[in-house]
Amino acid sequence: MTTFADLDYVHKQQAQHNQALNLCADDYSLLTDLYQLTMAACYTGEGIEERRASFELSVRRLPEGFGYLIAMGLAQALEYLEKFRFSPSQIAALQATGIFAQASDRFWSLLAQGKFTGDVWAVPEGTAVFANQPLLRVEAPLWQAQLVETYLLNTINYQTLIATKAARLRDVAGESATLLEFGTRRAFSPQGSLWAARAALAGGLDSTSNVLAALQLGQKPSGTMAHALVMALSAIEGTEEQAFSAFHRYFPGAPLLIDTYDTVAAAQRLAEKVNSGEMQLTGVRLDSGDLVTLSKQVRSLLPSVPIFASGDLDEWEIARLKAAGAEIDGYGLGTRLVTGSPVNGVYKLVDIDGIPVMKQSSGKITYPGRKQIFRSFAGGKVKAERLGLLGESSPEEKPLLQLVVREGKQLQPLETLETIRQRTAASVASLPQQTRRLDSPVPVEVEISSKLQELTEETKKCRRNSGLL
Incomplete structure (x- = not known):
């Protein structure tokens, strides 16, 4: 229950801090959109908050005049996930808003005790990527995977834009x-x-x-x-x-x-x-x-x-x-x-409790299931791109998404800036000249694997049979 003491805390916080709007790591969890919290509260009320969910972060289309993107921002994303916590004062401030009056006690317990315990797959920073390819996938309890969306998009969208422009300038x-x-x-x-x-x-x-x-x-x-x-x-x-x-x-x-x-x-x-x-x-x-x-x-x-x-x-x-x-x-x-045209990255649910799901809105269709990017080379140049399912494999292709976090723990130390810079240079050098040019660049065509196409049709069919279409 919200008390006068809680409201007094909120008012004092507003008076002392709101004009400065400075950010520190302790504030990471509250740097989110309201609907992430309201959805998490709803999941908790419905008893599905711990269901295993997979969200993938990708770009629907490249900014105008770009033939590729350079993935960047993973280091800050992983730091955020590591420090993801809600303090008692933050929870009191949320309660004092009155927005969550109908939320269950379980929701507040989750925030009080919770931290990120999921897995993260990502392409290494400095890797060239194209539209509709996942730069990152979060596999975690539904409430956690949902709450981290805003911050991940913020750091990866912006840094990917700047890294891509820097790579083009160097080129x-x-x-x-x-x-x-x-x-x-x-x-x-x-x-x-x-x-x-x-x-x-x-x-x-x-x-x-x-x-x-x-x-x-x-x-x-x-x-x-x-x-x-x-x-x-x-x-x-x-x-x-x-x-x-x-x-x-x-x-x-x-x-x-x-x-x-x-x-x-x-x-x-x-x-x-x-x-x-x-x-x-x-x-x-x-x-x-x-x-x-x-x-x-x-x-x-x-x-x-x-x-x-x-x-x-x-x-x-x-x-x-x-x-x-x-x-x-x-x-x-x-x-x-x-500054410039933004990278319009999106973060979409692709699997919930082992059930593949997809968005079918006009112009915003997503592919279902946990996916992998497969890249093949010829003579040091990118020959072909294939978007397939995580379980697929081919000895001639290189899978780009790597497991970087398991059960909330980073698996490798952060890479040096020089390592990422070298990867960026190598990634750009491997692209076809028509993809690198400034005038009317042609992105590498991404093939959709037959297994992913089959899963997409099966998912659509299941929705039609359930009466949702």
């Missing part, structure tokens, strides 16, 4: 180009900026300007300067040249931003210092203007100095710059990397 720019992630200020949230930095590095970028993300990932953050420093020091100390000298005095390894006023004039003055031996310049950055023309002019003045470009760049713009002969050695990627 277009080439291995020799330096690619820096500059998107923190444009990411959708502070938490999102950390995930974006991680996914970008795992997808193929060299470093990030996000200091917290870099340090937490054991990386060294990278960056240059902003126009503000040049304007401030120029105004106080007299010239742009003095601003460059001051910054270079403290950070001799950092590239200089040279387009605050006159890019070519700045390059000329720097060239004089470099040629006289007064300065050893490690790089310059261009953030505006005609990057093709300016980069060529700067290269003529500073032939041995790396040139970086930034300013709302993406894979299409980098391809255009390269085709036009721009003299650019590296790119800073921000807004267009950490």
